[in-house]
Amino acid sequence: MLSMALWRRVRHRLLLIRSFVDARIKWVRDPYLDIAVEREKNLKEILSLKNQILSSPSKSLPLSSLSPLKSHFNLPTSTSKLFQNYLSIFSPFQPSPSLPLHVKLTPQAMTLHKEELAIHNSPPHRNDVVNRLVKLLMLTKAVRLPLHILDKFKFDLGLPTNYITFLLSDYPDYFQICEYKNPSDGKETLFLELISWRNELAISEMEKRASFSDGVKLKKGLPLRFSMKLPNGFDLEKKVKNWVDTWQDLPYISPYENSFHLGPNSDQAEKWTVAVLHELLWLLVSKKTEGKNVFCLGEYLGFGNRFKKALMHFPGIFYVSNKIRTQTVVLKEAYRKDFLMEKHPLMGMRFRYIHLMNKSEKFRKRDGVPVFRRKRKVMSNADEGEVIKEDDKIVEENKDLNLLSGSGSNDGFDDEPSKVQVMDI
Numbered sequence: 001m002l003s004m005a006l007w008r009r010v011r012h013r014l015l016l017i018r019s020f021v022d023a024r025i026k027w028v029r030d031p032y033l034d035i036a037v038e039r040e041k042n043l044k045e046i047l048s049l050k051n052q053i054l055s056s057p058s059k060s061l062p063l064s065s066l067s068p069l070k071s072h073f074n075l076p077t078s079t080s081k082l083f084q085n086y087l088s089i090f091s092p093f094q095p096s097p098s099l100p101l102h103v104k105l106t107p108q109a110m111t112l113h114k115e116e117l118a119i120h121n122s123p124p125h126r127n128d129v130v131n132r133l134v135k136l137l138m139l140t141k142a143v144r145l146p147l148h149i150l151d152k153f154k155f156d157l158g159l160p161t162n163y164i165t166f167l168l169s170d171y172p173d174y175f176q177i178c179e180y181k182n183p184s185d186g187k188e189t190l191f192l193e194l195i196s197w198r199n200e201l202a203i204s205e206m207e208k209r210a211s212f213s214d215g216v217k218l219k220k221g222l223p224l225r226f227s228m229k230l231p232n233g234f235d236l237e238k239k240v241k242n243w244v245d246t247w248q249d250l251p252y253i254s255p256y257e258n259s260f261h262l263g264p265n266s267d268q269a270e271k272w273t274v275a276v277l278h279e280l281l282w283l284l285v286s287k288k289t290e291g292k293n294v295f296c297l298g299e300y301l302g303f304g305n306r307f308k309k310a311l312m313h314f315p316g317i318f319y320v321s322n323k324i325r326t327q328t329v330v331l332k333e334a335y336r337k338d339f340l341m342e343k344h345p346l347m348g349m350r351f352r353y354i355h356l357m358n359k360s361e362k363f364r365k366r367d368g369v370p371v372f373r374r375k376r377k378v379m380s381n382a383d384e385g386e387v388i389k390e391d392d393k394i395v396e397e398n399k400d401l402n403l404l405s406g407s408g409s410n411d412g413f414d415d416e417p418s419k420v421q422v423m424d425i
Contacts, residue, residue: 025240027312028231030319032338037288037321037328039338042082043354044155046089048073049082050113051161053090053103060104063092076325088360089353108356116349120160125345129158130171132283135201137194138256139276140301144193146182149300152293156284158346168192184300202256204275205282224252226274227333228316244314247271255279260302273306274314278331281318285344287334291320291327 052069053061066079075082083090089109094101105113119125136150136157137143160166168175175192182189203211206226211218225248230236236244247267253259255276262269277294281287291311298307311318311329319330334341 025236025313025315027315027320030231030321030332033319033330033332033335034321034323035338036335036340037330038323039354040286040350041324042076042086042357043350045073045075045082046086046357047155047350047353049075049079050089050105050109053105054113060093060095060102062099063101063103066103086357086360088356109353112349112352112356115352116346119345119349120166125158126167126170129167130174131201132157133159133192134174134194134198135256135283136280137192138197138202139280141258141260142193143197144178144180144191146300147177147190147192149297150192152296153284153289156286156289156293158285158344202254204255204279206252206275206278207254220254221251223249225249226278226314226317228314229332230316244316264304264306270306270310270313273303274310274317276301276303277307277310278317281329281331282334285346286340286350287342288328288330291329294329 049066049069052066052073053059063080063083069075070078077085083092083103088106090103091106092101092103136153137145154161154163164177168177174195176195178191178193179188180191181187206224207218210222210224228244247270250268250271253268253272253275255272255278257272259269259272262272277298280294280297281289294307294311298304311320317332319332321328321330340347
């Protein structure tokens, strides 16, 4: 009886306090995950322009009408220069001497678009993306999200561009569009709301794995441990390692449970925060998303800066890349080096778009003379995301991880070429 009483006191203490607050954790680059992120440079922007062009009845648009979209689609350069850089995707033409220059898709890009559309129309994909959307809404306390926040995850969830009319209208028993006051500013805002809770989907990826390995129904409160993948040669300080091991042995609380009653600075609350962030990234087809999306959702859900702290405290679970003009949060366990382990059909299509985009970068016309530029050579199995460099060899895992530099740094993730970052917990 005494031991049980002691355990209850210890357990209650873990719910309220942080057992270790003086840790310093190094943050080092992962060159492979940087490659996985950089591989998709300009992909989202190119696909947005592609969809904009195809929204026209003529499947083409005047170049002048696309120029104002630079800021809307977050383009790295002007639309005219982007079209020039990706001539294997976009084809400029002049319908007649009296009309301005127009842009349409190349036959190769149109073929890929039709195959992509076939995936979006397929019943397996529709069911899959609906389940992802349901689970995302169930991560929220009110099972609803403002549309402007949901749109930030549209690409990463694998939703079609016009998902409200194209997809959601076919699932009236699942979703409804409602208008509520936004908690942040009090203004009336459109929300996507889940009509009813789906118990069969309120199971996290971590719980699913544990149940599958044991072959029995999972009991709540078990100490499920997160996969930790630290770079070779990177060792935690002993006191930090001991704290992480103790933290891993805390009870796992499902991200689909509301545990905001826990002390926000306690170890148990942090493990629940990591569980929510882990499940969020697992719901995405590429297992990664921009950091600003994560922080925006975390703020709306009531986590404040707890998502940001989780990213800094657990570099073995999450990685933040500073490549392609932004910060990208990556779920490390979903990748083997720079390869995505789970092959989603939509990701296969995106790698084929990248393969076609890279053909444009290899060949440009300068004053009518073909000029070949040395760029990355994309392997024939590009649909699996494999890319090798023509001029450089990928550094080995046991090399210095600090040799690669990125761009764009803020929010505590400074990007300096030859320094290891140290984060204070």
